[in-house]
Amino acid sequence: MKEIAGAPQWVLPGWLHNHWKPAMLALALSPCVAALVVRDPADSGLFPPCPFLTLTGLQCPGCGTLRGLHQLLNGHLIAALGLNIVMVLALPFIAYSFLSMLALNGTGRRLPTVFVHPAWIWLLLGGIILFWVLRNIPVYPISWLAA
Amino acid sequence: MSTEQQPSDPSTRFCRDCGERVQAEAGFCSRCGRAIGEGQDRPADAAETTTGSQHQAGPPFTYNPVQTYVNNYLAQAILVTIFCCLPLGIVAIVFAAQVNGKLASGDYAGAVSTSNTAKLLCWISFGIGLAVIVLWIGVLCVGLAVAGWAGG
Numbered sequence: 245m246k247e248i249a250g251a252p253q254w255v256l257p258g259w260l261h262n263h264w265k266p267a268m269l270a271l272a273l274s275p276c277v278a279a280l281v282v283r284d285p286a287d288s289g290l291f292p293p294c295p296f297l298t299l300t301g302l303q304c305p306g307c308g309t310l311r312g313l314h315q316l317l318n319g320h321l322i323a324a325l326g327l328n329i330v331m332v333l334a335l336p337f338i339a340y341s342f343l344s345m346l347a348l349n350g351t352g353r354r355l356p357t358v359f360v361h362p363a364w365i366w367l368l369l370g371g372i373i374l375f376w377v378l379r380n381i382p383v384y385p386i387s388w389l390a391a
Numbered sequence: 392m393s394t395e396q397q398p399s400d401p402s403t404r405f406c407r408d409c410g411e412r413v414q415a416e417a418g419f420c421s422r423c424g425r426a427i428g429e430g431q432d433r434p435a436d437a438a439e440t441t442t443g444s445q446h447q448a449g450p451p452f453t454y455n456p457v458q459t460y461v462n463n464y465l466a467q468a469i470l471v472t473i474f475c476c477l478p479l480g481i482v483a484i485v486f487a488a489q490v491n492g493k494l495a496s497g498d499y500a501g502a503v504s505t506s507n508t509a510k511l512l513c514w515i516s517f518g519i520g521l522a523v524i525v526l527w528i529g530v531l532c533v534g535l536a537v538a539g540w541a542g543g
Contacts, residue, residue: 292527294475306475331473341466354460362495365465365488372472372481 262349266342281317285310305330305376308391327391330375461502463490464509471516479519483512 260267285291296304308327315323316332324332337358344355359365379389465487472480486509493502 289531292524295523296475296477304475304477305481306473309473309475328473334469334473338466338470357460359465360491360495362488362492365463365484365491368469369481369484369488372484 263346265349266346277317280310280314284314286314302380303376303391305372305379307379311391326388329389330372459494459499461490461494461499461506462510463487463506464513467513467517468509471513471520474520477516477519479512479516483509483516486512 279290283290291310294304294307296302297307306328309331312324312327312331315321315327316335321332340355340358348354359368375389378386379391381387382390463486464483468480468483468487470480471483486505489505490502490509493499493505
């Protein structure tokens with residue numbers, strides 16, 4: 245085959261052509277997920293600490309995400325909720341958004357948009373800020389929110 | 392012939408999914424919540440565009456059905472928030488809410504501008520998070536090298 249002048253044209257197979265973004269994402273994430281399944285960030289030095297916690301001594305809304313994911317991947321839902329309830333509750337929405345991205349790439353149509361009304365997002369924002377404050381108060385019932 | 396279903400106002404649109412009549416400036420259907428724009432029916436215009444080819448030579452359409460979906464990057468904002476990239480993720484959630492608010496009030500240009508800010512904030516948060524991870528891998532490698540040197 246003669247080479248045509250100019251930039252080479254990379255033609256990917258059909259499936260990969262539509263889904264190269266999620267494919268790259270899955271490729272990059274799979275070793276991280278595999279490491280999270282077998283190693284618990286709570287007692288393994290493999291995973292980075294939270295920079296906000298390191299700098300301020302306070303827990304951020306994301307503290308406990310990796311430990312929670314480890315528990316979730318090993319089937320311990322209650323333990324995961326105790327480490328970061330916001331992460332567990334947000335996962336279905338994240339998964340739905342990922343599916344919507346797949347649908348857009350595959351069929352050219354998004355899945356129906358959810359939580360369209362702005363009040364839902366303001367509610368989420370209030371919830372996250374409340375969670376952020378409450379999990380740093382070391383008093384028994386609400387200390388459950390801390391990671 | 393029956394004309395009771397025909398809208399008298401040419402700006403009236405209908406939700407493609409549930410058939411609800413929606414305001415011309417609305418960003419989403421008030422009944423089923425679907426973002427307005429993906430194949431919206433405008434009976435008055437639809438009749439015009441199929442009658443001839445004059446629209447090809449005429450001025451470009453000002454009504455673009457695809458334009459009424461604006462990404463608010465909420466999923467990305469939540470991701471950078473829970474994967475601990477400092478409070479920037481929360482600011483991105485504020486902008487996500489503003490995107491939907493502006494869309495609901497018909498401010499398409501404002502929604503696009505806010506959407507771009509939300510996207511930028513998500514990328515900055517992601518970049519900071521990635522930098523922390525790269526730094527951490529560097530620390531691990533140095534730790535391993537020192538341990539290997541001391542042990543060997």
